[in-house]
Amino acid sequence: LLDGVARRQYRIDWRLREAGLECTSEHRVVMAAAVDEGCHFLSDRNVETRRVVMDELTASYPWVQHVLDDGKSLEVDGMGLRTRLECPDWAWGGLKDAFLGNENHLIRELKALQRPAPLDLRVNTLLCPTREDALRNISKAGFTTAKRTPWSPLGIRFPKRDVPLGKIPGLLSRAVEPQDEGSQLVAALVDARPGETVCDYCAGSGGKTLPLAAQMRNRGRLYSLDVSETRLARGKARCVKAGVSNVQRQVVSKDMERKDKWCKRRKRTFDRVLVDAPCSGVGSWRRKPDARWMWEVFDGEVSDGAVRLEELLILQQQILRRAARLVKPGGRLVYVTCSLLPQENERQIQYFLDSDEGSKWRLDPPSDFSVPFEHCDGSFLRLTPAKHDTDGFFAAVLTLT
Numbered sequence: 001l002l003d004g005v006a007r008r009q010y011r012i013d014w015r016l017r018e019a020g021l022e023c024t025s026e027h028r029v030v031m032a033a034a035v036d037e038g039c040h041f042l043s044d045r046n047v048e049t050r051r052v053v054m055d056e057l058t059a060s061y062p063w064v065q066h067v068l069d070d071g072k073s074l075e076v077d078g079m080g081l082r083t084r085l086e087c088p089d090w091a092w093g094g095l096k097d098a099f100l101g102n103e104n105h106l107i108r109e110l111k112a113l114q115r116p117a118p119l120d121l122r123v124n125t126l127l128c129p130t131r132e133d134a135l136r137n138i139s140k141a142g143f144t145t146a147k148r149t150p151w152s153p154l155g156i157r158f159p160k161r162d163v164p165l166g167k168i169p170g171l172l173s174r175a176v177e178p179q180d181e182g183s184q185l186v187a188a189l190v191d192a193r194p195g196e197t198v199c200d201y202c203a204g205s206g207g208k209t210l211p212l213a214a215q216m217r218n219r220g221r222l223y224s225l226d227v228s229e230t231r232l233a234r235g236k237a238r239c240v241k242a243g244v245s246n247v248q249r250q251v252v253s254k255d256m257e258r259k260d261k262w263c264k265r266r267k268r269t270f271d272r273v274l275v276d277a278p279c280s281g282v283g284s285w286r287r288k289p290d291a292r293w294m295w296e297v298f299d300g301e302v303s304d305g306a307v308r309l310e311e312l313l314i315l316q317q318q319i320l321r322r323a324a325r326l327v328k329p330g331g332r333l334v335y336v337t338c339s340l341l342p343q344e345n346e347r348q349i350q351y352f353l354d355s356d357e358g359s360k361w362r363l364d365p366p367s368d369f370s371v372p373f374e375h376c377d378g379s380f381l382r383l384t385p386a387k388h389d390t391d392g393f394f395a396a397v398l399t400l401t
Helices: 001-020 025-034 034-040 047-060 061-068 089-098 103-114 131-140 182-188 209-215 229-241 260-265 305-323 346-354
Strands: 117-121 155-158 174-176 197-201 221-226 245-251 268-278 327-337 361-363 382-383 392-400
Touching: 001 025, 001 061, 025 047, 025 061, 047 061, 047 327, 089 305, 089 382, 117 131, 117 182, 131 155, 155 182, 182 209, 182 382, 197 209, 197 305, 209 221, 209 229, 221 229, 229 245, 260 392, 305 327, 305 346, 346 361, 346 392
Parallel strands: 197 221, 197 268, 221 245, 268 327
Antiparallel strands: 117 155, 117 174, 327 392, 361 392, 382 392
């Protein structure tokens, strides 16, 4: 039910304000329960049980009938498109730009971001030879809805997330790992080879470090970099469980105005670098519906979402420049965000390429990738929930000449 509130909060708040009611947590939960689309918590009950519960709800909160006197739909005449699509003001302009002003396309994608994501798993090839082996074990355990992901060659999908995770074969042993198909795909773009020197910049707790290590078959040097020692420590534990043995962790300076000593000593020494840049997370809204409005709550205080986004754009550019200096001539740089906003994606790359530091770099989209590079005339990869049924992702592949 709380998930239902998070996915409908802008519409719920609009209806509450129109009725002269306060937008309290209690009122929001009641509204989510009252509308048909919010009653998933009653979906396994019979019709009579549902009727009794709803009668008790309206008896306790008589204003519900007044607010929903037109039926049990949240969307009504007079409600603006941005509210209907559950989009915060700070992201609205960028999303309209992302889909080139095509309102039908915009509506289709934002409605897809309102729906819950499926449960995707990635096969850990260090512990399980093939996807078919993992899928066979999962199916034998009674999980008959599990199927291959359409794009990632290592993915397994459960259409709904309401499965007992502890009973999925391979999950506790880390032969399979939870990972959205889109995240699997952007990690695959690095195409790390055994024996190479590879860097996962902004590695966090290792969500993409793990597939990189599997690509390298635990051979070569894989560096996991982050400004947070705590996040890297969580990544270390994940690596141990997943059978990963070639990762070295390094805390880098969060002060982007100064050169990091560790990075400076390793300038132009890496074959491949992945930059999983911190971003607005717009592409993950179907998985984290509260991120729409939590973006404007930073360090426990309410902030201006647009101002915070502008500050983030500066940080993304600084990170991109620092990471790019690590790549050797002929090496590959992959820049990734889980955002659909152009200012975080293609505009950041173009800004970098137009700079002095970017003058020796060229876009190098792979011609044989499982998902075609179609965005911006084939220059970039953009994954969207409506088109690919993944979280929203952007990726650029660059080569240093």
